[in-house]
Amino acid sequence: MQIARHVLAFCAVIGTLAAATPLLAADAPKAAKANLAADPNAKDLILKGDAKCTGCHDEADEPSGMSTMLELNPGVLAIGKTKHGTTADKRTPTCTDCHGESEKHVKHKGSDKPPKVDRSFRKNTTTPAEARNGACLTCHQGGKRMQWGGSQHASGEVGCNSCHQVHSKKDKVRDKLAQAEVCYTCHKEQRAQVSRPSHHPIPEGKVACSDCHNSHGSTGPKLLVKDSVNQTCYECHMEKRGPFLHNHQPVTEDCSICHNPHGTTAASLLKQRQPLLCQNCHNVNGHRTQFVQQAGGRPAVANSGSVSASMAGGCLNCHTNIHGSNSTTASGTGGRFRQ
Ligand code: HEC
Ligand code: HEC
Ligand code: HEC
Numbered sequence: 001m002q003i004a005r006h007v008l009a010f011c012a013v014i015g016t017l018a019a020a021t022p023l024l025a026a027d028a029p030k031a032a033k034a035n036l037a038a039d040p041n042a043k044d045l046i047l048k049g050d051a052k053c054t055g056c057h058d059e060a061d062e063p064s065g066m067s068t069m070l071e072l073n074p075g076v077l078a079i080g081k082t083k084h085g086t087t088a089d090k091r092t093p094t095c096t097d098c099h100g101e102s103e104k105h106v107k108h109k110g111s112d113k114p115p116k117v118d119r120s121f122r123k124n125t126t127t128p129a130e131a132r133n134g135a136c137l138t139c140h141q142g143g144k145r146m147q148w149g150g151s152q153h154a155s156g157e158v159g160c161n162s163c164h165q166v167h168s169k170k171d172k173v174r175d176k177l178a179q180a181e182v183c184y185t186c187h188k189e190q191r192a193q194v195s196r197p198s199h200h201p202i203p204e205g206k207v208a209c210s211d212c213h214n215s216h217g218s219t220g221p222k223l224l225v226k227d228s229v230n231q232t233c234y235e236c237h238m239e240k241r242g243p244f245l246h247n248h249q250p251v252t253e254d255c256s257i258c259h260n261p262h263g264t265t266a267a268s269l270l271k272q273r274q275p276l277l278c279q280n281c282h283n284v285n286g287h288r289t290q291f292v293q294q295a296g297g298r299p300a301v302a303n304s305g306s307v308s309a310s311m312a313g314g315c316l317n318c319h320t321n322i323h324g325s326n327s328t329t330a331s332g333t334g335g336r337f338r339q
């Protein structure tokens with residue numbers, strides 16, 4: 001059966017090409033000249049009970065399910081090197097737990113294309129996302145996936161395997177540096193934002209999309225890991241939580257009023273430059289402008305007037321603690337986030 005296996009391997013390669021090149025698709029079955037049948041003496045190779053499949057499928061088979069990714073997958077048997085291949089762990093799956101018993105596919109003999117497996121995960125598969133995901137969820141319900149059913153990804157018919165590569169030792173989406181690339185295949189706008197001059201250090205591998213988003217579902221908006229934008233930001237920027245004696249209302253409301261969390265052209269992830277950002281809400285006509293230098297170097301108010309252009313450019317020069325301040329000095333200015 002060795003020869004049959006090699007021919008199968010060849011066919012699988014043709015199959016892979018066919019999937020990518022519609023022109024070849026019609027020829028693919030004809031290319032399978034061998035009388036294909038499972039090796040009756042096959043033994044389990046990597047997973048308990050896999051002989052049923054590995055009698056035909058060997059290391060030369062290359063899954064094409066993730067062909068949106070540039071690099072080729074290693075052979076199907078590479079699954080033996082993942083956590084799913086820990087045969088000592090009784091909870092691990094065998095081929096049929098994911099692909100289904102696929103009796104007709106398995107019993108197939110002859111040179112033509114075998115009938116489809118019960119659940120196929122390849123690109124352009126006709127197996128609905130819900131059926132594919134159901135196979136994974138029999139073992140992976142709960143935990144981080146508690147909210148999967150109501151998630152935007154579930155309702156958007158995104159498959160577990162749209163992000164995860166299970167036949168590969170390296171599951172890109174769980175690698176901090178490589179993860180974003182997986183997300184960008186569908187979320188192009190975020191790729192553009194993250195490549196702007198000011199951005200969270202995602203390309204640098206210091207922050208990952210999954211630090212802020214739970215792709216498997218959440219109780220907060222936009223699949224955020226916490227119940228609100230602010231709670232999510234406080235995970236790493238605790239000092240912005242306060243408590244402050246004087247709060248700046250938009251800050252306590254939603255950090256993303258002023259910041260785009262992915263990236264911006266203005267510095268500090270700001271959606272707009274100052275003073276425009278501030279002027280969305282503040283009319284600076286009538287803002288006191290005549291300042292005299294105090295001994296300590298801080299400007300003190302002397303007069304009324306409108307803020308001059310040069311001063312306007314730097315609201316933060318004076319209102320240094322824009323996220324909230326604890327000044328207990330003369331409350332007239334203490335609430336102005338000046339110290
Ligand atoms: C009799 C030989 C044989 C056996 C046994 C066999 N396969 Fe296949 N399988 C093939 C051939 C040939 C192809 C390529 C057909 C094609 O290109 O569509 C294939 C293709 C596949 C594909 C890719 C097609 C798709 O729609 O995703 C999967 C997945 C698959 N087999 C899984 C299995 C599993 C799981 C088992 C065991 C339960 C199994 N096979 C047993 C011969 C076999
Ligand atoms: C944990 C679930 C799971 C198990 C177990 C599993 N597969 Fe797969 N299989 C997948 C997924 C998902 C894909 C799509 C490619 C990927 O994610 O790496 C796939 C792809 C394939 C393909 C290629 C189809 C294509 O063209 O994309 C073949 C062939 C295949 N599996 C055969 C097997 C065999 C044989 C076994 C047992 C040794 C097995 N699978 C075990 C989930 C599984
Ligand atoms: C029969 C049960 C079963 C099925 C079905 C199953 N898994 Fe798993 N999976 C496991 C077990 C057991 C582990 C190891 C858990 C551990 O070590 O904590 C695991 C681990 C994983 C991991 C983490 C691997 C790591 O290196 O830490 C991922 C990701 C995963 N599975 C995804 C999937 C996807 C996607 C599917 C469906 C295509 C799937 N699983 C189907 C049982 C299953």
Ligand code: HEC
Pocket residue numbers: 133136137140143144145148153158159160161162163164173174179210214215216
């Ligand atoms: C949109 C992309 C995406 C989809 C879709 C997705 N995952 Fe994940 N998954 C991730 C990321 C990112 C991680 C690593 C970070 C984390 O744990 O949150 C991960 C981690 C995991 C892990 C290992 C960590 C753990 O929680 O045990 C398992 C298991 C897993 N996913 C299973 C699944 C299953 C099952 C599905 C389908 C119901 C699925 N994933 C769908 C992106 C995704």
Ligand code: HEC
Pocket residue numbers: 152153156157158159162163173179182183184185186187209210213215221222223224
């Ligand atoms: C296969 C395509 C695909 C991949 C890959 C993917 N997503 Fe999604 N994502 C979707 C779809 C479809 C939706 C729901 C429709 C929408 O709102 O755009 C969605 C929704 C979201 C949302 C919620 C948007 C909202 O308006 O509520 C977030 C956040 C998100 N994805 C993050 C991620 C992250 C992080 C990754 C990578 C770990 C990722 N996605 C990978 C397709 C994908």
Ligand code: HEC
Pocket residue numbers: 180183184187190191194200202207208209210211212213222224229232256259260261262
């Ligand atoms: C520092 C936290 C953080 C990181 C890291 C992050 N996001 Fe977000 N993301 C958010 C917040 C907060 C929102 C909601 C507010 C907004 O859209 O400005 C959001 C919104 C989204 C949305 C929905 C956009 C919309 O228009 O509704 C998508 C899609 C998304 N993020 C994908 C990603 C992807 C992909 C990555 C990784 C490249 C990523 N995010 C990294 C915090 C983050």
Ligand code: HEC
Pocket residue numbers: 198199200201206207211212229232233234235236237255256259261267268269
């Ligand atoms: C997982 C941790 C983490 C989370 C969660 C997080 N950040 Fe950050 N943030 C960082 C890191 C790391 C930096 C870069 C710090 C540095 O380079 O010194 C940063 C930098 C920033 C900067 C300064 C950027 C610059 O160019 O100076 C802003 C503004 C910011 N974050 C806002 C937010 C907002 C708003 C949220 C919530 C949507 C958030 N962060 C959530 C880790 C995080």
Ligand code: HEC
Pocket residue numbers: 230233234237240241248250251252254255256257258259268270316322323
């Ligand atoms: C009213 C607009 C506004 C809101 C709302 C806002 N910020 Fe900022 N943020 C700014 C401005 C302006 C800067 C630039 C400060 C500078 O250049 O000194 C900044 C800078 C930052 C920085 C980098 C410099 C530093 O102070 O560490 C971080 C981190 C940050 N903001 C986090 C947050 C978080 C977290 C929230 C929500 C709790 C938030 N911001 C809400 C306006 C805002």
Ligand code: HEC
Pocket residue numbers: 248249250257258274277278279280281282315316319322335336337
């Ligand atoms: C989304 C609207 C919004 C934006 C943008 C905004 N603020 Fe505010 N700001 C407010 C609100 C609301 C208050 C509370 C007003 C009140 O108590 O009368 C406030 C209060 C203030 C106060 C204290 C006023 C007082 O009477 O104590 C100062 C100073 C201030 N903001 C400066 C700024 C600066 C500087 C920026 C730009 C970096 C800015 N704000 C951006 C909405 C905004």
Ligand code: HEC
Pocket residue numbers: 275278279282284286287288291299300301307311312313314315316317318319332333336
């Ligand atoms: C040269 C320093 C300086 C600059 C620049 C400056 N401010 Fe002020 N601002 C102050 C002082 C001092 C007060 C307090 C006045 C008081 O207590 O009566 C103040 C008060 C305010 C108040 C409270 C309401 C009011 O008018 O008394 C707001 C709102 C405000 N500033 C917004 C801004 C914005 C927006 C900018 C940028 C366009 C800005 N400031 C630029 C020093 C400055």
